[in-house]
Amino acid sequence: MLLENKSRPLSQDPREVYDIVELSDSEDHSHIWYWCTTTLPHLIGTPLSILSWAFSIRFLLLLWRSLWDGNGKPGIVAACYFGTQLSLLIARVADDGWRFLCTNPRLRPRLRLAGSQVPHADVIITTCGEEIDVVMDTVRAACDLDYPADRYRILVADDAANPDLEMQIAAMATRTPVTLLYYARPTRGGMKAGNMNSALNYLHSLGGTEYCTFCDVDMIFEPDFLRATLALLVSDDRVGVAVVPQRFYNVPTNDPLYQSLNVDGKFDEIQRDSMNCAWVTGPGVVFRCRAIRDIGGFPENALAEDILTGFTLQGRGWKVVYCREELQFGLVPDTFKAHVTQRMKWFVGRLRNSRRLNCAIFSPKVKGMTWKQRISAICHCASPIASMMNRPLCSWI
Missing domain, CATH: 1.10.287 (Helix Hairpins)
Incomplete structure (x- = not known):
């Protein structure tokens, strides 16, 4: 559960006007x-x-x-x-x-926030016992974003409470102009979403910002990440979250287990976005904090809290938009066992989402969805239920 942000925002002036430019696509409409x-x-x-x-x-x-x-x-x-x-x-x-x-396929324009007059944002890196070298690589990439250092903060939310990691974060904080913080919540619960909610509450107690992004510990942000995603949120007050495709730099040759998810990122999500039915898929998404507070925080004790959060936001009337640019790169599981475990987690997570949303038919959580969003959510809920007798045995295919 998120606390109401009653602290003074960090220099948030509603009269600020941000300079947003549209980039010309090399892949124009004739390409x-x-x-x-x-x-x-x-x-x-x-x-x-x-x-x-x-x-x-x-x-x-x-x-x-x-x-x-x-x-x-x-x-x-x-x-x-x-x-x-x-x-x-x-x-x-x-x-x-x-x-x-999908009757009107289109590409969302590529936008950029220009100049130094940009909104404040928080970058939250969630970790739970991963290797310190992997965590620090992600932190370094977050510190090197093409964004004014006084306009964003980085918080490492460590659910393992590793003292060695805390020491390295403290040492790096003295060498970077960006505000770099370490946080370990006092009590664990609610799985990953519980850590995310606790991290947001901690940052709100220090002085809230209007936007936040969560980064998995094995994901590396491109320098333009914040300028590209925040441009989509500041241009429309009803946008609650901007989604970025996941790309990976250790996919095996020929991708025999389809770990790249290229079809999802380059085709399926673009089609959903053209219907205003985009899904929140994984890390590297940017939220409007007000939208997260509107739904009472991230749904805890969920294996697929990302997609469930997106559907809940749409059910409250918030828009989910898809930024088609490749702005983050991470790691896929490097063993067959880890890959099967990941796919099983996704499958069970979808089953639990179906139960919590009542298959997106009768739940009050989807009350504010458009009819297209409702059908998209029903398809998401129905698929694992229909295949539950055989999918666990062949989820790696």
């Missing part, structure tokens, strides 16, 4: 990249989905006929196999159904 990113998925995505569903339905009908037209009743194994294939079809429909809503 093949723009066509492949927007028009091509829109033109072929729906027909391919329908064709795939048609083949699956035909296969199920043939399977049904072969099972029931023989002598006697089908065995348990055959019946389970049919049920598994049927659940896979339902899951595929849930995964792809939202694409039918």
Whole structure:
């Protein structure tokens, strides 16, 4: 639970006018990249989905006929196999159904905050027992952002309360012009979201800012991160969060386990954003603090608190926008076991989200969603439920 911010803001003057410029895209509307990113998925995505569903339905009908037209009743194994294939079809429909809503594919313009007159922001790096070298690399990148040093603070929120890390943060704080702080909450609870809420409350007690971003300990921000994302928030008071795609620098050759998530970041999220249905996916997103307080803080005890936060914000009428630029790079799991563990966590997290949102149908948390946002959320909730009998066994595929 977040506390109300009653402290004096850091020089927040509502009369301040920020200089926002739009960057010219090298991939203009005549370029093949723009066509492949927007028009091509829109033109072929729906027909391919329908064709795939048609083949699956035909296969199920043939399977049904072969099972029931023989002598006697089908065995348990055959019946389970049919049920598994049927659940896979339902899951595929849930995964792809939202694409039918995308009628106006477009790219959101690339914006930048120019000059030194920029809003104050907090960069919060969450950690819990990771290697100190990895943490310090992330902290150094945050200190080197192309942003006035007196306009942002960095807080390392350490749930492991590592004294060695605290000492290194204190030493670096003396060498950087940016305000660098260390924080370990007194009591642990609420999982990662609990650490995030506690960190926000701590910063509010020091003097709040209007915007905050959370960075996973293995993510490195590009220098333009704050100027690009904050430009989207200050240009529209109803934008509650700006989402940035995740990119990784240790993906194996040919990406055999699809760890890069390129299709999600370069196609799916752009299509969702064109419908104002973007999802909050992972770290490196920038929030308006007022929006987080409006929903009572980040939902605690959730394995997929990021997506759940996004749906809750949309349910309160806040906008979720997608910044398509590659502004952060991180690490993917480097062992097969860690990869499967990560995918299982995502799957179970989606199941829990479905329960907390009542499948996005009856929950008051989604009351303020548009009908497109509601269908998108229903697809998110329905997919893991439909595939729950087989997805845990093959989540690595």
